[in-house]
Amino acid sequence: MKRTLSLPLLLAALCAPTLRAQTFDHFTTTDGQPWQAARRTTLSGKDMQSPTLTVDSGEQGHEFRAWGTCFNELDLDALELLTAEEQEHVMHDLFAPDGDLRFTRGRLTMNANDYSRAWYECDTVSGDFRLKYFNIEHDKQNVIRLIRRAQKHQPHLTFWVSPWSPPTWMKINQDYPVLSSRFNKQPREKDYLLYEGGEVDADEMQFLGERQGQFPRRLASQDYMIQEPRYLQAYADMFCRFIELYREEGIPIDMVMYQNEAYSYTPYPGCAWTPDGTVRFNRDYLVPTLRKRLPEVSLYIGTFNTNRLDCVERIVDGLKGQVEGIGLQWEGRDNIVAIRQRYPEMHLISSESECGNGSMDWRAGEHTFHLLADYVGRGCDEYYIWNFILCDQGVSPWGWKQNALVRVNSTDRTFSYRPEFYAVKHFSHFVEPGSRVLAYASREETEGTPTIAFRRPDGRRVVVTANLTGEERTVSVRFGKKQLKASLRPHSFHTFVER
Numbered sequence: 001m002k003r004t005l006s007l008p009l010l011l012a013a014l015c016a017p018t019l020r021a022q023t024f025d026h027f028t029t030t031d032g033q034p035w036q037a038a039r040r041t042t043l044s045g046k047d048m049q050s051p052t053l054t055v056d057s058g059e060q061g062h063e064f065r066a067w068g069t070c071f072n073e074l075d076l077d078a079l080e081l082l083t084a085e086e087q088e089h090v091m092h093d094l095f096a097p098d099g100d101l102r103f104t105r106g107r108l109t110m111n112a113n114d115y116s117r118a119w120y121e122c123d124t125v126s127g128d129f130r131l132k133y134f135n136i137e138h139d140k141q142n143v144i145r146l147i148r149r150a151q152k153h154q155p156h157l158t159f160w161v162s163p164w165s166p167p168t169w170m171k172i173n174q175d176y177p178v179l180s181s182r183f184n185k186q187p188r189e190k191d192y193l194l195y196e197g198g199e200v201d202a203d204e205m206q207f208l209g210e211r212q213g214q215f216p217r218r219l220a221s222q223d224y225m226i227q228e229p230r231y232l233q234a235y236a237d238m239f240c241r242f243i244e245l246y247r248e249e250g251i252p253i254d255m256v257m258y259q260n261e262a263y264s265y266t267p268y269p270g271c272a273w274t275p276d277g278t279v280r281f282n283r284d285y286l287v288p289t290l291r292k293r294l295p296e297v298s299l300y301i302g303t304f305n306t307n308r309l310d311c312v313e314r315i316v317d318g319l320k321g322q323v324e325g326i327g328l329q330w331e332g333r334d335n336i337v338a339i340r341q342r343y344p345e346m347h348l349i350s351s352e353s354e355c356g357n358g359s360m361d362w363r364a365g366e367h368t369f370h371l372l373a374d375y376v377g378r379g380c381d382e383y384y385i386w387n388f389i390l391c392d393q394g395v396s397p398w399g400w401k402q403n404a405l406v407r408v409n410s411t412d413r414t415f416s417y418r419p420e421f422y423a424v425k426h427f428s429h430f431v432e433p434g435s436r437v438l439a440y441a442s443r444e445e446t447e448g449t450p451t452i453a454f455r456r457p458d459g460r461r462v463v464v465t466a467n468l469t470g471e472e473r474t475v476s477v478r479f480g481k482k483q484l485k486a487s488l489r490p491h492s493f494h495t496f497v498e499r
């Protein structure tokens with residue numbers, strides 16, 4: 001029998017999608033009260049106020065593609081202090097499609113990085129230009145075991161790779177750091193290589209705290225990677241061999257960057273490059289080698305941790321048309337707007353979140369929230385967390401402390417999710433790959449309430465905001481003739497997701 005709806009029921013049925021579209025679920029986090037479901041919020045056309053953020057109904061915005069993290073040995077060590085059940089719980093929350101953070105991408109290093117247990121390299125045989133002895137056996141016993149834990153919960157994880165340092169025999173100083181320190185064995189006499197005889201400033205790096213002004217204050221005067229063709233070609237071949245060996249382990253690497261932080265002159269694994277050396281290696285060796293052997297692998301340039309825009313532009317201009325994107329971190333964030341304007345065809349990614357100082361406290365969480373909003377809001381389409389789990393104060397083998405999303409107490413082997421975990425969750429839990437950034441107002445523009453709006457692939461809108469001040473603040477986001485308005489407690493994170 002054919003059924004017809006009465007007029008009231010018909011009107012209700014027609015209006016139901018519209019009504020649902022006006023209501024947002026609200027989740028909030030404060031220090032000590034993470035991820036609480038708050039009162040739902042409904043768009044209203046009444047009492048319109050000057051908006052914190054205005055969303056243009058015709059604006060599509062750039063597409064956001066992935067949330068990710070890095071895989072390091074010290075993360076594995078921290079994870080393995082927990083029981084098997086606890087390990088599964090943590091990895092599910094980080095990587096599972098129905099978990100908390102829902103990471104889908106991972107960053108890897110070729111050879112050791114500063115959160116490896118110690119220096120190691122994939123080819124220890126000096127002069128092995130044919131790569132007869134190149135291998136990933138060390139990785140199989142360590143980082144690859146960590147990757148397997150993540151793949152169990154997210155089998156579609158994909159990865160990209162950048163080295164911190166080439167093998168020592170390929171560098172002019174024949175060692176893994178750039179500069180000497182009490183945490184490595186490089187002779188101090190070799191430090192002069194960085195500036196061709198000039199004195200090295202002991203405070204040049206300023207690892208802890210927020211670095212101010214131009215960084216680095218001086219650029220390296222020569223490349224630490226030996227610039228002879230046979231070395232450069234062998235190094236390009238190493239990238240391909242690394243990717244091939246990882247693929248044999250069921251770990252897909254689809255993107256490469258030539259160097260992590262070429263502008264950090266480090267006592268831990270690192271390599272200083274000049275702009276000319278950077279262009280030469282990428283243009284003449286890495287680009288043609290990838291195209292010949294692994295044409296499906298993307299090449300990005302970075303990671304740029306410098307705000308010396310002229311240097312960045314010189315490199316990117318020299319590689320224009322040959323690289324697909326740019327990786328930015330630390331002071332590189334200062335250049336996002338200028339780079340986006342100059343290279344609109346390029347993909348920009350935040351290649352590594354700032355590491356903090358081991359406090360893993362609320363202040364660190366607020367800083368990471370600000371970074372998440374600023375990188376993504378200004379044009380980056382991927383964002384990568386650095387360490388996702390560490391012990392205690394996250395001390396590296398090279399003597400400095402760093403933050404993580406999850407802290408493990410090495411004394412009693414308990415773990416806790418830190419404020420940075422929830423800062424990430426307020427973005428990644430609902431803003432899935434394929435979402436579009438609709439509008440953004442920064443911390444500076446709003447005097448402490450950074451606000452960003454997204455549209456998910458299913459059409460639902462998401463607003464992520466925070467009150468980074470000590471006073472209660474009101475935030476309003478205008479959608480056409482209506483607005484979402486909410487009162488935000490001091491020092492709080494918020495996500496509003498359309499029902």
